[in-house]
Amino acid sequence: MIKFLLEHADRPAVSFHMPGHKGSALYRRYGYGEWLDKFMDCDITEIPGADNLFQTEGVLKDIQDRYAALYDVKNSYLLVNGTSGGLIAAVLAAVQAGKKLIMAKNCHKSIFNALTLGHIDPVYAHPLIDDEYGITGAVEPSEIEQLLRENPEAEAVILPSPNYYGICSDIRSIAEVTHRAGRVLIVDQAHGAHLHFFHKFGAGKGMPLSAEAGGADITVGSTHKTLASLTQSAVLNLCSDRVDRYALEDKLQAVESTSPSYVLMASLDINAELLEQHGPVLMNEWRINIDWFYEQAKNIPAMKIMTADMMDITKINIDMSAYGISGAELERSLREKDIFTELNTGDILMCMTGIGSSREDLGRLLSALNETAQNHETVSQAEKKTRIKLPASGRMHPVPGHKEPVPLEEAAGRICAYSIIPYPPGAPLVCPGEEISEETVRYIRSLREAGSNVIGVNDKGQIMVGK
Numbered sequence: 104m105i106k107f108l109l110e111h112a113d114r115p116a117v118s119f120h121m122p123g124h125k126g127s128a129l130y131r132r133y134g135y136g137e138w139l140d141k142f143m144d145c146d147i148t149e150i151p152g153a154d155n156l157f158q159t160e161g162v163l164k165d166i167q168d169r170y171a172a173l174y175d176v177k178n179s180y181l182l183v184n185g186t187s188g189g190l191i192a193a194v195l196a197a198v199q200a201g202k203k204l205i206m207a208k209n210c211h212k213s214i215f216n217a218l219t220l221g222h223i224d225p226v227y228a229h230p231l232i233d234d235e236y237g238i239t240g241a242v243e244p245s246e247i248e249q250l251l252r253e254n255p256e257a258e259a260v261i262l263p264s265p266n267y268y269g270i271c272s273d274i275r276s277i278a279e280v281t282h283r284a285g286r287v288l289i290v291d292q293a294h295g296a297h298l299h300f301f302h303k304f305g306a307g308k309g310m311p312l313s314a315e316a317g318g319a320d321i322t323v324g325s326t327h328k329t330l331a332s333l334t335q336s337a338v339l340n341l342c343s344d345r346v347d348r349y350a351l352e353d354k355l356q357a358v359e360s361t362s363p364s365y366v367l368m369a370s371l372d373i374n375a376e377l378l379e380q381h382g383p384v385l386m387n388e389w390r391i392n393i394d395w396f397y398e399q400a401k402n403i404p405a406m407k408i409m410t411a412d413m414m415d416i417t418k419i420n421i422d423m424s425a426y427g428i429s430g431a432e433l434e435r436s437l438r439e440k441d442i443f444t445e446l447n448t449g450d451i452l453m454c455m456t457g458i459g460s461s462r463e464d465l466g467r468l469l470s471a472l473n474e475t476a477q478n479h480e481t482v483s484q485a486e487k488k489t490r491i492k493l494p495a496s497g498r499m500h501p502v503p504g505h506k507e508p509v510p511l512e513e514a515a516g517r518i519c520a521y522s523i524i525p526y527p528p529g530a531p532l533v534c535p536g537e538e539i540s541e542e543t544v545r546y547i548r549s550l551r552e553a554g555s556n557v558i559g560v561n562d563k564g565q566i567m568v569g570k
Contacts (some may be wrong), residue, residue: 123457
């Protein structure tokens with residue numbers, strides 16, 4: 104592993120994947136070179152003066168208070184198990200065992216883990232499907248309103264916004280219908296920890312509101328994905344009194360490591376300082392560079408960039424299918440030029456920018472895309488490769504008590520026992536209790552043939568179904 108990491112670090116690589124700091128340049132630019140140089144010596148435990156993550160009274164409380172002020176919320180909590188740990192704690196704090204949770208079906212797999220841990224029953228809200236690209240989109244407020252009316256015993260609502268591709272839901276309207284029903288709204292803002300600061304520092308024109316500003320009760324954001332902290336660090340924000348603070352803190356200490364990394368927490372401190380002291384400069388630079396890229400990209404004939412009504416434009420979803428190039432093929436082509444991207448799905452390749460992305464990085468991506476277009480001719484509609492569409496959700500049944508493995512090819516008509524999760528994006532394609540269709544089997548097979556990692560399909564090509 105160390106050999107791979109050092110070799111990659113020595114490459115002239117450009118990152119359009121998480122984490123958002125994009126390497127050491129941002130830290131060194133703002134005077135944190137000494138911390139980088141003494142990295143190992145900063146790896147400590149709870150010695151006197153270092154504070155305790157689960158009873159903050161000193162330096163860690165100071166960081167949490169600063170995040171609360173940055174996000175304009177009641178309380179903030181540092182997370183060292185990523186957003187996943189924060190989401191699990193939030194669900195367990197908001198929903199009693201045996202009760203129901205209204206959740207978007209494209210929620211991250213960590214939410215499904217929370218259901219298991221808390222003995223909670225899911226009620227699925229189905230997000231819109233983008234037929235052009237075969238991906239999930241926003242969750243409609245009317246869908247949440249109907250499910251709340253039909254399931255009065257549901258105690259909370261949870262959904263991702265933005266989703267992996269940057270598509271946001273109307274959180275303000277969803278918060279209104281959720282609160283009107285007297286329930287709690289949790290937003291998985293793993294991919295949107297930056298949204299609040301685009302608006303706070305004057306660079307948010309046309310950008311979706313953050314979940315904090317939209318009225319969510321709890322938000323969890325992966326500051327490592329798009330901002331400047333290290334991978335696996337994140338922040339949970341408690342925005343209202345609808346969830347008991349002390350119950351939430353109890354669940355956090357139950358799911359997080361009892362040996363929290365002071366290196367990760369130090370990077371959260373640095374991230375907070377960067378936002379406090381240089382936020383307007385950094386967010387406006389980021390916005391100017393993104394706008395420049397989109398404007399220049401218009402000059403590449405036949406290339407499209409995916410758009411949506413409420414879109415986080417820091418996620419650049421590139422479509423070169425007019426040249427007969429799939430997302431996976433474009434990813435491989437860019438990788439040969441030392442440009443590393445985040446996610447491909449069908450025709451699109453998602454390039455994730457971050458607070459550390461530079462104009463030079465975007466310029467290299469633009470040049471590579473120009474070169475690709477110049478080296479390929481456009482193809483007719485008939486010549487385009489057929490893309491298998493995202494399958495419709497299957498009928499739901501009770502989760503099987505008895506399970507058995509069966510070959511994927513024999514799974515149609517059976518009831519799924521364990522989630523089947525393409526990774527990334529990490530949202531289950533098939534949930535426990537869902538009937539597996541022939542269409543779904545074909546889709547999973549196509550993902551595996553394209554080299555995608557599909558959790559839930561074992562090394563023998565089997566999945567777990569009801570016996």
